[in-house]
Amino acid sequence: MTQSLARQTDIPPRAREVEILDSIRRTFAEKGFDGASMQELARAAGMSVGNFYRYFPSKAAMVEAIVTRDLAEVEQKFADVAAAPDPAAALRAGLHERIRLEVTCCDDAPLWAEISAAALRKPEIGAVMQRMEREICGYLSRAFALISGLPEPEAERRFGAHAAAAVMLVKSSGMQAQALGGVVNSELTDLVLRMIDMILDEVSAVKAKG
Amino acid sequence: MTQSLARQTDIPPRAREVEILDSIRRTFAEKGFDGASMQELARAAGMSVGNFYRYFPSKAAMVEAIVTRDLAEVEQKFADVAAAPDPAAALRAGLHERIRLEVTCCDDAPLWAEISAAALRKPEIGAVMQRMEREICGYLSRAFALISGLPEPEAERRFGAHAAAAVMLVKSSGMQAQALGGVVNSELTDLVLRMIDMILDEVSAVKAKG
Known part of the structure; x- marks a missing residue:
């Protein structure tokens, strides 16, 4: 995952991965596990829904x-x-x-x-x-x-x-x-x-x- | 609550109340707290949505x-x-x-x-x-x-x-x-x-x- 994510930003890959996972954690905690939609999770991670789905299909x-x-x-x-x-x-x-x-x-x-x-x-x-x-x-x-x-x-x-x-x-x-x-x-x-x-x-x- | 619920069924009021709460417990456990809709909760309790809302507005x-x-x-x-x-x-x-x-x-x-x-x-x-x-x-x-x-x-x-x-x-x-x-x-x-x-x-x- 690290390498592919790196292509999209100038942030070093590891830091970007941590950032995305942190945004997912926050979104689940705030909206609930069922309450958080894929759209909200992608937006919070600063990614398009399509791209987000590629990394996290579920x-x-x-x-x-x-x-x-x-x-x-x-x-x-x-x-x-x-x-x-x-x-x-x-x-x-x-x-x-x-x-x-x-x-x-x-x-x-x-x-x-x-x-x-x-x-x-x-x-x-x-x-x-x-x-x-x-x-x-x-x-x-x-x-x-x-x-x-x-x-x-x-x-x-x-x-x-x-x-x-x-x-x-x-x-x-x-x-x-x-x-x-x-x-x-x-x-x-x-x-x-x-x-x-x-x-x-x-x-x-x-x-x-x- | 007991008295009003009793009017709708022939089941003794206390038993009916227990039955409704049990159906709510089951529905939350199965569908999740956010996942369970008022419609599903009412249906599981055997009540119309309107009536259900009267007893449980939230x-x-x-x-x-x-x-x-x-x-x-x-x-x-x-x-x-x-x-x-x-x-x-x-x-x-x-x-x-x-x-x-x-x-x-x-x-x-x-x-x-x-x-x-x-x-x-x-x-x-x-x-x-x-x-x-x-x-x-x-x-x-x-x-x-x-x-x-x-x-x-x-x-x-x-x-x-x-x-x-x-x-x-x-x-x-x-x-x-x-x-x-x-x-x-x-x-x-x-x-x-x-x-x-x-x-x-x-x-x-x-x-x-x-």
Whole structure:
């Protein structure tokens, strides 16, 4: 996609791609997933409808592109955790930071609320979201393997629920903060961080037991 | 509403009201909050569009009616907790049961996903959802007062975050189960129940300290 989009503007291709995806995110968040028309999405991206359709033949293709970009960022964060001198501490700090970000900068919450709702109605969106969830849980399970000293397949089996619960907490803190109208409830944030600690402590306890 | 609706059918008024609200819930869940037209909502309820508009002049009015009915059920559950010989045990059992229901009978998840997403875009829906959240947190805080022996205003202040976190866990377990395509991840359920226990243990600990 990058190369073809580049032909249309003088902006460097990567920056143009980011700009288009950002405009799609904003439009979904503002108009709703069903409410946003292809015309509105194209106009917001500064493209003709015909050209826009070539890159994004469906809303599922847009969600796919948004998810792919977000997953690249997530992958990088987990690479940093694995490379850290103390991966357990780095993972804890990373998850805490992510929860704090979700509750303070919850601008993305309306987008994900829209996409999550659409995922329950439209199998093609559901499939993209399940892939995202699976990949993030995969990264978490590999980090849990590193922390617990268990082989990856066993860590995945034993801590799959821990990974899913951590993802659930991240997602729901953002939605909760947004539902409260952006008011940060710092006691709620602290409580969610204690739940994250509970999850990580259960994983670390396996190591302690040898 | 009950009385006026009753005039149109031979079904007892209460049953007819329940029937209409159920048809609205189903239509929102299937078509999406924006996707469902007033025509479709009226047809699903077996009413003329004109008549339907008289009862529900807006989608916000429908959400209000759905929320009001659900809150009446929640109120009854909390009355049962307060009347139980051991309110702490009854609350724990009630919350566990609710989480288990959310993950096994998650038919309501698409509806709430739709309404939650709409709440972030439409202030009038957001206001109804905030009222629901506030009322449920109020019931929880009063139960926490009973369990901890603290006066209600102090329990509300100290355990407001605990109440909000319990509501968050209930909501997100249903959405999570639905996102997994209805597959019950019993290890995830158990982990969420341990988080509920963590919340309740923190509340009970206040009592233990006197």
